[in-house]
Structures are given as C-alpha cells and as structure tokens.
Amino acid sequence: QEGTKIPSKRKKNTSVTTSELQYKNLLKSEQKNWNDVSVGYKAMTKRIKEKIEELHNKYTFNLGSPRIRFGENVYFEENGCIFLSKADDVDEGNVDILFSTEDLGLSDAFIRRIRISPDQRYMAISLKSENSEEATCVIMKLGLFPVVEKVIPNVFSFEWATNDVLYYTSQKNLKCQDVFMTTFTNQKHTKLVYTEQDARFFVDIHCTRDRRFLTINSNSKTTSEVWLVDCRNPFKLPALVQARTKGLIYHIEHRNDELYILTTYGEPAEYKLMKAPVASSGMENWQLVYALEEKTKLVDLEMFSDHCIMFLKNAGQLYLNVISFVSHSVQAIKLPTWACEFELESHPEHTTRTCYFQLTSPVHPPKRFAYSFKQNNLIEQAAQEVPIITNCHTTRLLAKSKDETLVPITVFHNMNSKELHRKPLLVHVYGAYGIDLNMSFKHEKLMLIEEGWILAYCHVRGGGELGLRWHRDGCQHNKLNGLHDLRACIRLLHQQGFSQPKYTALAAASAGGVLAGALCNTDPELIRAVVLQAPFVDVLNTMRKTHLPLTIEEQEEWGNPLADEKCMKFIKSYCPYQNIKPQPYPSVFITAYENDQRIPLTGVLRYVRKLRKAALDYASRTSQKGNWSPNIILDIQASGSHCDSSWEDSLNE
Numbered sequence: 133q134e135g136t137k138i139p140s141k142r143k144k145n146t147s148v149t150t151s152e153l154q155y156k157n158l159l160k161s162e163q164k165n166w167n168d169v170s171v172g173y174k175a176m177t178k179r180i181k182e183k184i185e186e187l188h189n190k191y192t193f194n195l196g197s198p199r200i201r202f203g204e205n206v207y208f209e210e211n212g213c214i215f216l217s218k219a220d221d222v223d224e225g226n227v228d229i230l231f232s233t234e235d236l237g238l239s240d241a242f243i244r245r246i247r248i249s250p251d252q253r254y255m256a257i258s259l260k261s262e263n264s265e266e267a268t269c270v271i272m273k274l275g276l277f278p279v280v281e282k283v284i285p286n287v288f289s290f291e292w293a294t295n296d297v298l299y300y301t302s303q304k305n306l307k308c309q310d311v312f313m314t315t316f317t318n319q320k321h322t323k324l325v326y327t328e329q330d331a332r333f334f335v336d337i338h339c340t341r342d343r344r345f346l347t348i349n350s351n352s353k354t355t356s357e358v359w360l361v362d363c364r365n366p367f368k369l370p371a372l373v374q375a376r377t378k379g380l381i382y383h384i385e386h387r388n389d390e391l392y393i394l395t396t397y398g399e400p401a402e403y404k405l406m407k408a409p410v411a412s413s414g415m416e417n418w419q420l421v422y423a424l425e426e427k428t429k430l431v432d433l434e435m436f437s438d439h440c441i442m443f444l445k446n447a448g449q450l451y452l453n454v455i456s457f458v459s460h461s462v463q464a465i466k467l468p469t470w471a472c473e474f475e476l477e478s479h480p481e482h483t484t485r486t487c488y489f490q491l492t493s494p495v496h497p498p499k500r501f502a503y504s505f506k507q508n509n510l511i512e513q514a515a516q517e518v519p520i521i522t523n524c525h526t527t528r529l530l531a532k533s534k535d536e537t538l539v540p541i542t543v544f545h546n547m548n549s550k551e552l553h554r555k556p557l558l559v560h561v562y563g564a565y566g567i568d569l570n571m572s573f574k575h576e577k578l579m580l581i582e583e584g585w586i587l588a589y590c591h592v593r594g595g596g597e598l599g600l601r602w603h604r605d606g607c608q609h610n611k612l613n614g615l616h617d618l619r620a621c622i623r624l625l626h627q628q629g630f631s632q633p634k635y636t637a638l639a640a641a642s643a644g645g646v647l648a649g650a651l652c653n654t655d656p657e658l659i660r661a662v663v664l665q666a667p668f669v670d671v672l673n674t675m676r677k678t679h680l681p682l683t684i685e686e687q688e689e690w691g692n693p694l695a696d697e698k699c700m701k702f703i704k705s706y707c708p709y710q711n712i713k714p715q716p717y718p719s720v721f722i723t724a725y726e727n728d729q730r731i732p733l734t735g736v737l738r739y740v741r742k743l744r745k746a747a748l749d750y751a752s753r754t755s756q757k758g759n760w761s762p763n764i765i766l767d768i769q770a771s772g773s774h775c776d777s778s779w780e781d782s783l784n785e
Contacts, residue, residue, distance in 0.1 A: 158737050162766050169765055187575040191497040199477055209243050230278050251295040262771050265729055266303050289336040291346050293366035299346055301335050306681040306729055308335045311348050331684040340386040341435040347384045353688035356381045373413045385435040393418055402599050403430045422455055427598040431474055437483045439505050443474045447540040448528055465510055470496050470526050472571035494577040495524050495544050523547045524581050531624040534616035541621050545586040557586045557631030563594035563614035564643035566603030586630050592617035608691045615650050622658050634660050641665040649708025661719045666728055669708040670735035712742045714749035719763040726770050740766045
C-alpha cells in the first residue's frame, strides 16, 4: 500500500481513493480472468492432482521429519503433532502425543521449530499460519499431562539457556531486532536484553552444540556481530565476541573452553574454521584450524566433543569433511552421486559417537544416513522398505558463460526416455542472496520425470553453490552475470540434445523472477513458457521505496538507486518490468499472494498488465496468419504467503 492515507470525513482525498480504486479494479479483473481461464485446465488439474496424491501416499512414510534425541528419548513431529518415543521404539509405533495443533484450535498452523529444555520439563514450539510470516511460540510444561504454560506472539527464533530460562527474538514487519529473556522459575518475568539499531541487520539466536553458550547473532547480508550468553549464568549481560567490521562474516561454536569461529576473515574471503580462547575472543587472537577449498560451498557445520563435520557442496556434488581434534586430521567422505541436499537431524548430546542426517534430491525422497566416528564410516539407515527411484538418471554439466566462467547444471531424466530432444524440459533458476537453488524432494518433480520430462537446475552466479565469491560475482553491479549464465545453460542443454526451445519451460520463485523475467525480455526465443511464483519483477521501483520493510537491508544485494545514479541506470538495464517491449514473448503463468509482505502485489499486477499490452502490440503489428500469441495468466491466492505452505495448499497450487 504505497503511502495510503485514510481520508478524513470532511475532506475527501480523491487521489488516494483513485489509486486504491484502480488497484481493486485491476485485482478484480485479474481474478475474473483467472476464473474464466482455469476452467480449461480442470481435467488436467484433476489428473495431475490424483497422480501427486498417489506419489505422496507411496513415499510419505519415508518423509519422517528430523528427530530430536535426548538419551533414550526421541521427539519428532508429524502432521501437526509432536510425539515422544523411546529410541528403540520409534518405528514400532509405541509413542506418546505431547502436542497437537488441532487441540489448540490451530489446525491451519504448521510447526516450524521445536526446542526441548535441557531437563526435558519444558518444550517450546513455534507455530506459523499460512497467511503470516510471524510465528507464535507456545511453551508446554511436559509431564504425565502436558499443559500450555505460556504463549508469545511474533517470535522468530528461541533457545533454552537453562532448564527454565528461554531467550527469544521478536519479529515485526519482517524484521528481528529485539532479544528477550523469559523465566519459568517461581519469579516469572520477561526482560529485553538486546536491541539492534541498524535496519540492515537481522537478529537470531543459536545454542552451541555443547549447550555452553547461546549466541545472539546480528547479521546483514555482508557483515556479522555475535554476543555470547553464558548458559551457566544466563542473567549476566551478553559478552561481545568481535565488534562488527564491514564485510566480515562470522558464526560461533564452542568446545573445551575455546570458541570455534566459522568466518570469512583473511584472504581469500571464503569460509575458514578458526579458534580463539573464550576470554580473548577478538579477531587478533583467531588461529586457523581449516580453510575450505576454492569453489566449495559450506552448507553446515556440526560440532562434537572430539570431531567436527563440515557438510560441503562442490559443483552440485555433496561430501563431508570430518575434522578430528584428537589426531588433527581431515577426512573427506564421498556421498551418493544422486544426493543434492542435506537435512540435519538435531542431536542435543554433542558427546555422541554418531552424526545423523538425511540426503535428498528433487526426485529422491529423503534417505537417512549416519556417520560413525568410532568405525569411521558412513551407514545407510534402512527404514521401511522404500521404493527406490532407479529409473532416473542424474547428469552434471558445465556451461561456458559469456566471460568463460563454467556454470554447473544438474539434469534429471528418465533412463528409459528415447529421443530426449523431443521431450519437454523444465529449467529452474534462482541466483540471488548467495542462496542455493532448492533441490529438496518434491512429489511433482518425480511425477514430471515419470511423465517423460527432463528437469534441469542451473546453478548460476548470485546463488551460493560455489561459495561466497559465486554470490559476489552475481550481485549488485555483477547481476548481469547471472543472466549470461542462465542463457548459456539453456543453450548448452539444447546443444546436448536435451529438448528444444519449443518444448522448454522456465521456473523461478521470488528473487529468481529477476533473472527469469530478464531472460524473457532478452532471449524469448529460447523458451516457450515461464512459471513464476511470487516473483520479484519490479526491482527499480521496489528499491526506490524505502518505506517497504526489506528495501534498506536489500541494498547490499541490488544496490541503492536513490543514492547512486550509476546503480539506478544499471538496475534499469536488466529490471524485468522496465524492459518489456513489443516482441514474441513465451507464455507466462504467475502465482502471487494477496497478502505477500515481501513482494508487493501492485508490482506484479503492473508487470502483468504491461506484458499483456506488449504481446498484443506485437500481435497487431505482425498480424500474418500462424502467429502464435502467448497466454499470460495470473493466479492471485487470497491465502498463503511467500514462505512455506502446508502439503494441502502446495498440492492445490
């Protein structure tokens, strides 16, 4: 709502009313258009829905959510309920229900986070509804009959400092800047312990693996600062580790009275593991433990009493590095070639001899693995008999971009497919914020493989797939690199015999809409259709509006067009909305959300209107017979938001 004022009764503010009216009329006409158009897809929708449900039923038992282990006890969540089981009985069905969203009358909410207090007397849960980014934290007192002890609205992250002291961050208008402490002792009280003053920074809370410290992490897109809360003395003021230094990112773990620091400090500006004494934690005392190889993405790090495991990715291939603090050795463990994503299992006991995790890919349901420090090997955990996806082939390619940079592509296709150049191809792209393309399991991706589709994932610059430099080389004044990379990837796929332009579709969500929308303007002949979800397509206008909640912190990704004329011209040169022109566009299907706090609907509506006009202008100029005219469809969801949605909602979508 762009600076909307409420007119007083005496004086009617017609300009505001007019713009509001235009917006409402546009919204109504798009909704009517969608209702008219969607009728034609009814039969196909029904068939696809049945197929996805069938796959869901076939693979769901294997999609167990990560387990939280406390000695003999295992906590896990399924279908809005939290269960407690003994370690040996999880698969036997001997479980107790501790919590259910339905019992609280919140059947539309889903569980985002679970934290158990060290003595297992309390459980803190965050619940999120479809239509809001803010979550509610519910604290349960466990026992024979678990009861709700406290409900805290608008919470983002939270951790137990002790058995009865909880630290949490509050979220307001997509920002997290305040940290509170609340106690469940006889003297119950809540107090503010930290406030972040800089709008570019976002605050969250983490607990070190050995539960010795809570870390208050204040991060912008390029810089961090960490404060330590001593779990043995949670009422003491937090202590600063290292004052923020522009361009320096760091995260903290702890072991044996030493801080282990994951940081970009020093050259090259990629992640390194360093250490320092707790008492003198400034960066002048940081000592190198291990530096990552070039072009390697650090996905996660898990600290144990004598080891640490780095979960790594290189050109789409996953592997582990096991660092022994006893023998001072590093061992690389290869993982199955089909694996594209890790999902870590929470294991509060850092003295354990085993690290559990799941591996998955867009077409492979999660499979549980364990690494044993004692046996020094990888163990595949046999759950119930999983139907293995054997007929899907995984190929990894490298496309040469405009500046000769090699860009990785991961391709999946059915092994039995003949004449791949005639098969439909769905290309995926993101390329922003140093975030990797989402490659976790999706039933609809497996359905497409079974129907003979080829799936390609383009790991373009701007994303994080090849480390921090890969992101730097695709943001701000380097944003065009991502576009050149995407173009090179699609061309290589076609050259290698994977489909052809008239059977190629491109899919992107959120900030991925920038590259997808830009490609539609520069190379529309490469693709036949585009599917966009909550797309960011109006970069220039959005980055000019500092009243929007994310504009200030996003400047480190896109630049600041208000302060820099050169930056404004550069954004204007690739911004999807700014560069629409009369030409033969591919068909476009957009899903947007009425209450999206991240991507204002006004920008999406403007984009669709301008795109339709350009397509019509082109059609009227070249009215020869046989000219193909694109479908441009916008589906505006009244509910749902930019982030995760429930299984039912994502199925309907």
